[in-house]
Amino acid sequence: MHTKKAAAVALAAALGVTSLAACSTEDVRDAAGKSGSPAPKTVTLVSHDSFNASKEVLAEFTKQTGLTVKVLKAGDAGEAVNKEILTKGSPQGDVFFGVDNTLLSRAVENGIFETYEAKGADRIPAGFKLDKRVTPIDTGDICVNYDKKYFADKKLAPPQSFDDLAKPEYKDLLVVENPERSSPGLGFLLGTVAKYGDAGWQDYWSKLKANGVKTVDSWELAYNQEFSGSAGGKEAKGDRPLVVSYASSPPVEVLYAEPQPKEAPTGVST
Structure with a gap:
């Protein structure tokens, strides 16, 4: 009765991997110091209701980047993806965490992600690289x-x-x-x-x-x-x-x- 899934997309430096939603990629890249543009003080992370990064992890992320993470929970995973599709012209956040291989085609076909390659992505086994717009983190x-x-x-x-x-x-x-x-x-x-x-x-x-x-x-x-x-x-x-x-x-x-x-x-x- 087992089925295999690969979770995709994550937070950023504090969690080790990054994937960016909708049209906010440049903002987050700038915030991480990759260009000379002014950095936003807050990054909004959209996820499902079960997302639970500890205060310590989020605090470490803020320490490393100077950014505060605001977590926006948007229902169960499928519901959260559907909300992002409906709001892709004016996305709810900068980063989306929690789409897996069962929902990925829906997200990609509706264009809610921009292409982004996380640092260390070259170490991901080829079989888990599902799309250049998301970063696999776990199975x-x-x-x-x-x-x-x-x-x-x-x-x-x-x-x-x-x-x-x-x-x-x-x-x-x-x-x-x-x-x-x-x-x-x-x-x-x-x-x-x-x-x-x-x-x-x-x-x-x-x-x-x-x-x-x-x-x-x-x-x-x-x-x-x-x-x-x-x-x-x-x-x-x-x-x-x-x-x-x-x-x-x-x-x-x-x-x-x-x-x-x-x-x-x-x-x-x-």
Whole structure:
């Protein structure tokens, strides 16, 4: 049930890589001291709701460049890209962080980025250089996460395949994200297309619907409110023990839990 995604575009010196949105490239280059033009004092970074650079990282960026970063969160990843497309004539910010390979063609075809080569881009493996207008920074797996306690209490094995998710024993357990707005939601949809082909993916989704799959607009809603295994899910009394998320989600649960558990309360289906 895994699908691979490559995250693209990032902040700048403090985070190591840069990609610039719409018609603001020259402003940011000037701000970084690459020309003699006056530098703006603030750079507006547009991203998705899950973007979370620490105050320390942003402060270090300001120390290195003299620029203050203003973060503008614009919804889930797909929603954020759509907003940039709608405002490309008068962009909301200078930099966009968070478009991945599932959304990249939409962004590029609508011309929201200018060409920019980040320092150190020559060290990026060729297979990850998707377009000269964006800088790849990471890769990761989109997959189904599960609530360990739920499956242990029910003495039920977690699902191990797309087919499993449509079986009666997993009825009303899965929450997914709207692929029109969400990057993991779109990645999961594309995974089913790759698995079942043009002739079969719609039939598969009909089976998921009959098996009680729940679709919500964003990853934040799916993971933090509907999923029973996350800290946010517990607070919101989420009752879905299966959620489309990332392979990195279980270790993050350990990182941010208070007190920190010895092992993650969630797992990844293979």
